Amino acid sequence: MAVETAVELKNKGNEAFKNRDWPTAIEYYTKAINADDKEPAFYTNRAQAHIKLEAYGYAIADATSALDLNPDFVKAYYRRAVANTAILRHADAIHDWKIVVKKSPADKVARTQYDACQKLVKRDAFLKAIEVSDAPSAAEGLDLDSMVIEEGYDGVRLKDEMTQEFIDDMIERFKVGKKLHRKYVFQIILKVKELVYNEATMVETHVEPSQKITVCGDTHGQYFDLLEIFRLNGFPSPTHHYLFNGDFVDRGSWSTEIALLLYSYKWLYPSGFFLNRGNHETDDMNRMYGFEGECKAKYSERVFKLFSESFSALPLATLIGDKYLVLHGGLFSDDAVSLDDIRKLNRHAQRQPGQSGLMMEMLWTDPQTAPGRGPSKRGVGMQFGPDVTKRFCEKNGLEAVIRSHEVRMEGYEVEHDGKCITVFSAPKYCDSTENKGAYINIEADYKLQFHKFDAVPHPDIKPMAYAQNGMMSMMGM
Structure with missing residues (x-):
């Protein structure tokens, strides 16, 4: 019975998500999780709504909860990678993008993100290496x-x-x-x-x-x-x-x-x-x-x-x-x-x-x-x-x-x-x-x-x- 109730609540969450009402979607997904906390998809759905609201820390936590329940759940790695990318934690994101690419080799978007993430990690390292605390202003030489x-x-x-x-x-x-x-x-x-x-x-x-x-x-x-x-x-x-x-x-x-x-x-x-x-x-x-x-x-x-x-x-x-x-x-x-x-x-x-x-x-x-x-x-x-x-x-x-x-x-x-x-x-x-x-x-x-x-x-x-x-x-x- 609890499982049926949870699915019903999840469906209401999906409806709110479709209507771009992210807070209401989160409310329903949370109720679904309270009714059945063993379904990883409820967590990844809520993670996506959190991403829409830029609550990336919550999204990472939800994706991790989903992976605790099912370590092979590709969507959870995907959500966590997106959230880490969004808060510029490229080194953390690259780990999850790599897993997504390995598990879903036909996913072109994931492959693009993995490649982009690798470039960002290299670029961040380069920018840090050339950083100068008192660099001249870009206005210098501007006439x-x-x-x-x-x-x-x-x-x-x-x-x-x-x-x-x-x-x-x-x-x-x-x-x-x-x-x-x-x-x-x-x-x-x-x-x-x-x-x-x-x-x-x-x-x-x-x-x-x-x-x-x-x-x-x-x-x-x-x-x-x-x-x-x-x-x-x-x-x-x-x-x-x-x-x-x-x-x-x-x-x-x-x-x-x-x-x-x-x-x-x-x-x-x-x-x-x-x-x-x-x-x-x-x-x-x-x-x-x-x-x-x-x-x-x-x-x-x-x-x-x-x-x-x-x-x-x-x-x-x-x-x-x-x-x-x-x-x-x-x-x-x-x-x-x-x-x-x-x-x-x-x-x-x-x-x-x-x-x-x-x-x-x-x-x-x-x-x-x-x-x-x-x-x-x-x-x-x-x-x-x-x-x-x-x-x-x-x-x-x-x-x-x-x-x-x-x-x-x-x-x-x-x-x-x-x-x-x-x-x-x-x-x-x-x-x-x-x-x-x-x-x-x-x-x-x-x-x-x-x-x-x-x-x-x-x-x-x-x-x-x-x-x-x-x-x-x-x-x-």
């Missing part, structure tokens, strides 16, 4: 003054200051697939790199009467959905500030367009337009999830290197009105960490976040419903419970922590007794999740106003079109 804007260039000209006219023209150019002149691309990145480098690690701002600030979560290269936020909510202006909370790039195939538009607004409104760094404003993620490939395809490798330098200069958090700490990932493994520790953190001493420390935790951690702290469902960082959030907010005089970093089916979620808020601004994420997007408006009364919105149509270019390792097909996107 903007000698770059000529050809007469045939049909866009608005940019001089020494950003203008609304230039931005309006840029928005329309990007809609129809046109690019900016490379001189302007270099100008924008270099100017914004300088601006954000000189900002504090935790920017502190207030909302004055007759002003408002909009907090947006991940946009992930979904340019047309970013324009929908501006259409619904109003464009940035001297009285309408914006904060974009990381993960502007990767996955979506208009990441250069988003980065250049956000950077142009930062240049136009340096004290009223804010950018926090996310875990995807990092080199290793950009290599895996498409931004590096997109920069090279649309502009040049030098453009990617300059973007990389500017990403490592971005602030890691923004404090709004001494009430809301906004950062991409979440809280810390140590209760002793305070806002002053964030203020004192020298982010310029460490360009990439690494595997531990405050910067990594600010970019990677996630909330959990259970008290205390737990292992990361992603396989990177950790998770923090409602008690951790409560203590942090009380110690630092905060009303709440606002973070992004995770898909929420309604675009946002209020957790931890109202003290932890997730906002995610990429609706129909990767064209494969039926989630809404959201943004938060905050006016001078500091009340949070939540707004949800739906995805809008975009040209027929698939997500991660510029990723160079077949991640799309591997993850079933």
Whole structure:
């Protein structure tokens, strides 16, 4: 009887999966496992739903559970390989890809992934070997003054200051697939790199009467959905500030367009337009999830290197009105960490976040419903419970922590007794999740106003079109 019930629950999970409702699918697969914990397929099904939600640590655990039940279950090796590849553990992934290729020699996708993984392991070793801590900037030797804007260039000209006219023209150019002149691309990145480098690690701002600030979560290269936020909510202006909370790039195939538009607004409104760094404003993620490939395809490798330098200069958090700490990932493994520790953190001493420390935790951690702290469902960082959030907010005089970093089916979620808020601004994420997007408006009364919105149509270019390792097909996107 339990077996029949379990199969019924698994089928309901499959139905939810088919409808791209990954959280509901996970709920049903979990119930199926509770009814019959000896069926490896239940674990691999749940692993695939976890992969869709980027809970790669959970996916690895489920695939391993399936293999404990059946060491010959190819699908479990496949799922675990996918999850390890996704969190850049190529050496672990290669072991499982090798087994999949051996057991399923006709599987061309697995063979491609195995070959790609071998190349990535070699490339990682090469990059580590040539790494120089104080490498010269990609701007060295770049002579903007000698770059000529050809007469045939049909866009608005940019001089020494950003203008609304230039931005309006840029928005329309990007809609129809046109690019900016490379001189302007270099100008924008270099100017914004300088601006954000000189900002504090935790920017502190207030909302004055007759002003408002909009907090947006991940946009992930979904340019047309970013324009929908501006259409619904109003464009940035001297009285309408914006904060974009990381993960502007990767996955979506208009990441250069988003980065250049956000950077142009930062240049136009340096004290009223804010950018926090996310875990995807990092080199290793950009290599895996498409931004590096997109920069090279649309502009040049030098453009990617300059973007990389500017990403490592971005602030890691923004404090709004001494009430809301906004950062991409979440809280810390140590209760002793305070806002002053964030203020004192020298982010310029460490360009990439690494595997531990405050910067990594600010970019990677996630909330959990259970008290205390737990292992990361992603396989990177950790998770923090409602008690951790409560203590942090009380110690630092905060009303709440606002973070992004995770898909929420309604675009946002209020957790931890109202003290932890997730906002995610990429609706129909990767064209494969039926989630809404959201943004938060905050006016001078500091009340949070939540707004949800739906995805809008975009040209027929698939997500991660510029990723160079077949991640799309591997993850079933």
